[in-house]
Amino acid sequence: MVIEALKKENVDLIFGYPGGAVLNLYDQLYDADIRHIMTRHEQAAVHAADGYARVTGRPGVVFATSGPGATNLVTGIATAYMDSVPLVLITGQVSSPLIGTDAFQEADICGITLPITKHNYLVTDIADLPRIIKEAFYLAASGRCGPVLIDLPKDIQQAEGEFRYPKNVQIPGYNPTYDGHLGQINRAVKALARAKKPVLYVGGGVVSSGAHELLLELAERTETPVTTTLMGLSAFPGCHPLSLGMLGMHGTYWANIAVNEADLLIAIGARFDDRVTGKINHFAQGANIIHIDIDPAEIGKNIRADVPIVGDAKRVLIELLKKTDSKQHPDWLARIEELKNCVPLDYCQEPEGELLPQFVIESIYRETKGEAVITTEVGQHQMWTAQYYKFKNVRSLASSGGLGTMGYGFPASLGAQLGRPEETVFCIAGDGSFQMNSQELATAVNYNIPVKVAIINNQYLGMVRQWQQIFFRRRYSSVALENGPDFVKLAEAYGAVGLRAEKAAEVAVVLRQAMATPGPVVIDFRVRAEENVFPMVPPNCPTCEMIWSDEE
């Protein structure tokens, strides 16, 4: 019944890991024409489904068994919840009569995932199952997207029932607002017309609602520069003259200063996260704030909104564009140009010197022309990717933003590659993060998923080391990874291709070699150990107080 329902939802790919409480489910899968990707750890299955969902816009589907299988999903579910990624997770549960008896491999996964799912279900009657699956897909992928879990006891999996898949869903307590309030939209139009120094501040909501083209139209028509969050990076072309890049803790100097000097901030699908705003009462102090978001709870949560608009970014922008005239801001753009030249993003790669991580990432950008699908792990390499990889296309980045999950990027790249088989997929990783799910090399080789993993190997947990250097007087506590594995040999042990680059001249060569390889490749980039990510806004400081270099 589950498989039939999944077919009705046009699911053609499931990520999962079998076990005792899902034997029946996997038996049904045996001769079903749905592809199942078995990862080597349940956590990787969720991350892979999450990567798939982020780059395709379709909900990712995960199977796992009860108890440890289900609890292994938790980090992945929390990752997806924080970044509003649509997932449907189906976990096995012990038979109904055994629930609550501490049976073998029993865990109250509905209770455990209560705070990290959009909604969850424990199925108690086979007759409810079709409706629940229908609701789960609807909830996951509508409104503000998120993960939905269905806990399925073994006896329910074995039960027979009539399969009638509902055409519509009726959930009385769930009615997302899609259309923005016209009065508020009119106020936004007027504010835009009056503004002399407007900035668009764009988050993942623009990506998930597919409003990227409308955003480009709005930015160009009103000559408004665009800064994005990490989640919003692929929503606006990084090479566009109006692009300011990312803002926040490791954002560009000019993005942070522009927000600081702006008289109007138009936030779309973004949530004023502390990594973006720094000290919140200093953020965009001189600006009127228009806040467009599908989730009413985000509006006014962290910051006052002068013009609140609850609605889907795409629909709100359609209305907004109907009434918005073109406008020029030559003085404002000149000021931004000045800021860009004042503190540019740069580094100095000596041809024979130590390899710099920024150079490696910029090389990946050059070799892929900004058109690859990129996933990242979490840490310094993630921030350098945000700074130096200029994303050209929407949905071309999958990165754990809200939860900051190390171990996310590599399995996510597998899901991303399966979702977009024609494209080049790079996972930009750190040597620490990659080791959190490196067992998935087996999955990559097993299904010949041709992802390219670029390990920015600095032999440290780089971001933690950077904080220890700056805020704890270089007392490096438990951050050295000097006895890490030989990543080339590790790749080879799994049957993947392993490459290494230690000099600047080798970088483009190994990247081309990797892209010409039909299967999965791991590249070990041995980079300078104590390189830091700058600019950097120290935690809980105003975003205009940036540190630019080691000397400060």
Place this chain on the structure above:
Amino acid sequence: MKYILAILVENKPGVLVRVAGLFARRGFNIESLAVGKTVDPTVSRMTIEVKADEKTLEQVVKQLNKLINILRISNLTHEPSVNRELVMIKVNANPANRAEIQQIVETFRAKIVDVSLQSVIIEITGNEEKLEAILLLLSHYGILETVRTGKIALLRGSKVTKNGGVKENGKDVL
């Protein structure tokens, strides 16, 4: 300040824990909570008293609204409404002071529902001030034990809190 929210929820297992869990993890404070079925057996009604500032209350309501099983939230704080709590109080009472206690009970329109040689149980309903007043008076005799329900509230007049809004003669008023 204290706010009173009337919340209609689907009468399903686990809904209470979703609501309580939300309060706990977002750091909101529940002063009191009462829950029971409504005339529609598929719908339960919770009355929650929240101690918060206005901004926090706004977040409480918005976050509660995101719970799929919640049908309707009404803020009754600034509406004319009848608020009641019920308390049972077990007080030391000997033959010498029982008459005195009896007098207090009558003044407050409370009831004695159990009598033993050494104690009585008093049942009283009312708003918070009234309950606090009798508790203060009875504390002179020695309160052995009390139990109280959470606050419950209904709008005055013909207005009702219904799934779909607060309605008066079928028209939305809140």
